[in-house]
Amino acid sequence: MGIRSFFAKPLAARVVKKYRLSQQQAFERQDFWLKQMVAKAEKTLFGRGHSFSKIKNYLDYRSNVPIFEYEDIKPYIDEVVAGKEDILWPGKPAYFAKTSGTTSGVKYIPISSDSMPFHITAARDALLHYVYYSGNSSFLDRKLIFLSGSPEMTETNGVPTGRLSGIVNHHVPGYLRGNQMPSYKTNCIEDWEQKLEAIVQETISKRMGLISGIPPWVQMYFDRLEELSGQKIGDLFPDFQVFVTGGVNFEPYREKLLASIGREIDVVETYPASEGFIAFDDSSGEPGLLLNVDGGIFFEFVPTDTYFGANPVRLSLTEVSLDVNYALLLTTNAGLWSYSIGDTVKFVSLNPYRIVVTGRIKHFISAFGEHVIAEEVEKALAAALLACPEARVVEFTVAPQVSPSSGLPYHEWLIEFSSPPSSLSTFQEALDASMCAQNIYYRDLITGSILRPLVLTSLPAGAFISYMKSQGKLGGQNKVPRLSNDRVLAEGVLRT
Structure with missing residues (x-):
């Protein structure tokens, strides 16, 4: 010793x-x-x-x-x-x-x-x-x-x-x-x-x-x-x-x-x-x-x-x-x-x-009064990983899509997997089920046909690192926000 x-x-x-x-x-x-x-x-x-x-x-x-x-x-x-x-x-x-x-x-x-x-x-x-x-x-x-x-x-x-x-x-x-x-x-x-x-x-x-x-x-x-x-x-x-x-x-x-x-x-x-x-x-x-x-x-x-x-x-x-x-x-x-x-x-x-x-x-989604917070999306991710234990997540963020080209608005989950789930639809359904169980306002918007169930977008390897680098925020104490009430971060990640 x-x-x-x-x-x-x-x-x-x-x-x-x-x-x-x-x-x-x-x-x-x-x-x-x-x-x-x-x-x-x-x-x-x-x-x-x-x-x-x-x-x-x-x-x-x-x-x-x-x-x-x-x-x-x-x-x-x-x-x-x-x-x-x-x-x-x-x-x-x-x-x-x-x-x-x-x-x-x-x-x-x-x-x-x-x-x-x-x-x-x-x-x-x-x-x-x-x-x-x-x-x-x-x-x-x-x-x-x-x-x-x-x-x-x-x-x-x-x-x-x-x-x-x-x-x-x-x-x-x-x-x-x-x-x-x-x-x-x-x-x-x-x-x-x-x-x-x-x-x-x-x-x-x-x-x-x-x-x-x-x-x-x-x-x-x-x-x-x-x-x-x-x-x-x-x-x-x-x-x-x-x-x-x-x-x-x-x-x-x-x-x-x-x-x-x-x-x-x-x-x-x-x-x-x-x-x-x-x-x-x-x-x-x-x-x-x-x-x-x-x-x-x-x-x-x-x-x-x-x-x-x-x-x-x-x-x-x-x-x-x-x-x-x-x-x-x-x-x-x-x-x-x-x-x-x-x-x-x-x-x-x-x-x-x-x-x-x-x-x-100030990091929440309430484009329709649902007021989704980080704790809820992190718990939903944990539920989806439990449903698809083969999946591994590198990083993720969530943003509203208020004006889609077709259909109802939705929440878009942008996820970078190091090991993707064998079924993206199963993962997506587990996310949405957990969100509905946690947030009654979100659930009511889904059942009331104001929102459609969330959409999962799987990102290529290195997407978040590339985005953070483009913002001069690679490493150190910098963190990716879990969710935003606009699409600035989401569109930035999708462009990289």
């Missing part, structure tokens, strides 16, 4: 105990963070403009601070980007996490010296929970790979700026640096295809213990390794024990990734974002991700059926219920206030607080 794995076990026990206590005191910890952050930002431009000095509790806060989407808070962020201090949070940010938005172009998400440690600690603690519950720490003595964006950063008026995953690379604990892969030089390659090839060459002969990354890009890494070695990943890397994933729901990718590995592997799911580290799979075997209630974030939850109304309902953690779809709001110790992160979640446990990510608040 190496020194890392030896010391990990007692540390894991302490960390798990701490999280159990924070869950037992979840209301108190949330109240602490809200009051602490409001007090610290009282003299900022935002704090003065929203009467932070008068806020004594959550009801005061909710009355003084409206919901902010990026477009709403952008005037403040523009001033921070321009180099001004004490705008959203005292002083200047430690970093800007640069992300690509669909409606705002490039987004600059501030990360403060107060918030940065929580990004790192939560990622560490997810692994330590795994160590505690599995009893396995030997992977820490092997090579660890984090497929991430480039750690090279630019400066924005003196503030280092880059992708979150690249920023985090600068804060990997020293005791893991000797095991970390790929090399800094390789990690700085901007072109994803060139970078992937360099990573493969660096790692193909190493003793990999942990692999981490967003599933579609990890799949590209696995495919190239298989192509060069002629081996399954589990045989090529016999010490490979833990796969850490985040950024998207793992389930649609699970079957193909595990088929590439060729054996059982432990999976740890995480929910990081540029705005904060929200939740992680604590490896206890319970469903859902453990909400990070003591991680520098105050959470609010908006029932999605009220989100676009004149008076959205806003709830603190004390008021949430199981199995309700909520839009997630974050107030953070980097100066984001009731900020709509764009994700939707459901609680699957209230003791402790566990969530599942159900989709994006």
